[in-house]
Amino acid sequence: MRLRLFFLILILFTGCRSNSEYTIISGGFRFSADLKLSPAEKRADSVLNARRKELLTRKGDNWSLFRSFTSTKAELQKEDLYAIFKKMPKGGLVHVHATAAGDVDWLISFALSMPECFVYWSEENASYTPGQLAFFPDGNIPPGWLPIQELAHSDPDLKTKLFRLYTLGPEDENLPDLWIEFEKIFKRVGAFIYYKPVFISYFKNSLESLASEGIQFVELRTSLGKILNEDGTTTTDEAVIELYKSVVTVVRASHPFFDLRIIANAGRGGTLEAVGDQVQRINRFKLQYPEMIVGFDLVGEEAKGYSNGYFSPALLNSQAPLFLHGGESISASNHNIGDAVNLNAPRIGHGINLFFFPDLEKTLIANKTLLELCPISNQELQYVPDFRLHPALGYLQRGVQATLGSDDPAFFQSLGLTDDYFVAYLSWNLDLRSIKKLVLNSITYGGQSYPAQQVHLDLFNKRWEEFIQCVNMQ
Ligand SMILES: [Zn+2]
Structure with a gap:
């Protein structure tokens, strides 16, 4: 009898404790604690929550979204x-x-619409990287640069290639230094964006x-x-x-x-x-x-x-x-x-x-x-x-x-x-x-x-x- 009472007290005690911990952790977005939701907002919260639950159940814990x-x-x-x-x-x-x-899709299409736009399409060097865009109003075109429309004419996959060069994607995941590639994107599109008509x-x-x-x-x-x-x-x-x-x-x-x-x-x-x-x-x-x-x-x-x-x-x-x-x-x-x-x-x-x-x-x-x-x-x-x-x-x-x-x-x-x-x-x-x-x-x-x-x-x-x-x- 005494033993049973002991377990009953133990269950009650641990039950209460875990409940209060649960309240603190689960309801504890303290940064938003000062906001009070209206009854309509509370209903909307339930609607969204139910939809999220359905989506996450359907996709499962291993859904690729979480990692990529x-x-x-x-x-x-x-x-x-x-x-x-x-x-x-x-x-x-x-x-x-x-x-x-x-x-980026808009940027590529706009570049392809401009006869005066050039793209660097040669080996990487200290000054230029493949896919880099620029304009040369003075007419001095450095080696390796082509009018983008001319290149598009000879390469039907150019849009896809440029998209890969102007974005990070699964193909970049194993690069030894992702920031090097990331900063190259700024170099590729920077001079294009900072040309007044663009x-x-x-x-x-x-x-x-x-x-x-x-x-x-x-x-x-x-x-x-x-x-x-x-x-x-x-x-x-x-x-x-x-x-x-x-x-x-x-x-x-x-x-x-x-x-x-x-x-x-x-x-x-x-x-x-x-x-x-x-x-x-x-x-x-x-x-x-x-x-x-x-x-x-x-x-x-x-x-x-x-x-x-x-x-x-x-x-x-x-x-x-x-x-x-x-x-x-x-x-x-x-x-x-x-x-x-x-x-x-x-x-x-x-x-x-x-x-x-x-x-x-x-x-x-x-x-x-x-x-x-x-x-x-x-x-x-x-x-x-x-x-x-x-x-x-x-x-x-x-x-x-x-x-x-x-x-x-x-x-x-x-x-x-x-x-x-x-x-x-x-x-x-x-x-x-x-x-x-x-x-x-x-x-x-x-x-x-x-x-x-x-x-x-x-x-x-x-x-x-x-x-x-x-x-x-x-
Ligand atoms: Zn930032």
Whole structure:
């Protein structure tokens, strides 16, 4: 009898304990705990959750999506649940790089339509890499360059070959250094995009496509480099910003509330002096265009470039807030997140390796520092082998604030933000409250001033209500 009573107490005790642990862990997306869902939102949460359960049961635990977005994306994008996420209002896209923000298929077709466009189609050398695009208004064509239309005439597979050269895919998975290939893509398409007639069409197409995915504003990371004119001259510094502004005016004809902001950047492979010069240049822009220039950042592979701390003397002079890449790494010796915190950065790009530094995580939570998470980028660049193993899930559970970005979607065969939200929803067991918080954070942590921020919040709330109604009619 005594023994039976002992076991009864033991069962009750352990049962209670496991229940309370379950509550803490499973319901514990602390970063979104302050949001209260309406009854309609709770119904929508159940609708989406049931659909996710059906999809994941049908695909099984070994679904290739978790380990390879590029080989599964076509199948993924046919799902009804994906179509719902495509319609979801997404607030701001606050982590995306200009050269990789568009659509590679569009880029190839546009290049093929231009008789003056040349492609390098010879052996790799220090200056050029196969598939590199350029224009030569002065008529001096270096060896190895061909008019792209001439090459297309003799090679019917050119489009497919170029697509492989301008994107990462399964064929690149076993490369010894993926970043070398990744950076070659920037080299291949950079001079093409920054040719004035292409620049205008490319950004018009890219921004319209983002706006039609429910993105209200974009904070574009760019060095604001000069643009080549058709007569061979280059634009002045101010003309580059004016060009961006003129593109936004065109986009607003079909998306009246759309906004574009710039996070100017410098390369972390450069010298302290070069970064200092770029900070001063951007400070001048910030004075001239205070609403347009919203941040400053360092870009490039963290493992090979200098740390955020190394550039502190230059970065401390920035008049724009520091939205620094940090922790795009799985190395315990990478301290870029800590450096960014020391530099009072309100937002940090990626933050993958935060799991090595629990005290730093507490600081991020206390300071309400935002992580710009980029799940597809992290998988494609092989920092995270499986979306379900992404450490961000733990960060969100413990209360680190975050939003989602797409980083370099064109090069990852992705478009916009739907793909990132969808894989995060499927892989991290997020509830609708957390999805909404990720989106809201993109607005409340955005670089725009208060009145503009309120306009975007009001617009988002209206669109969100319509979205919830739409989900509940499914
Ligand atoms: Zn980035």
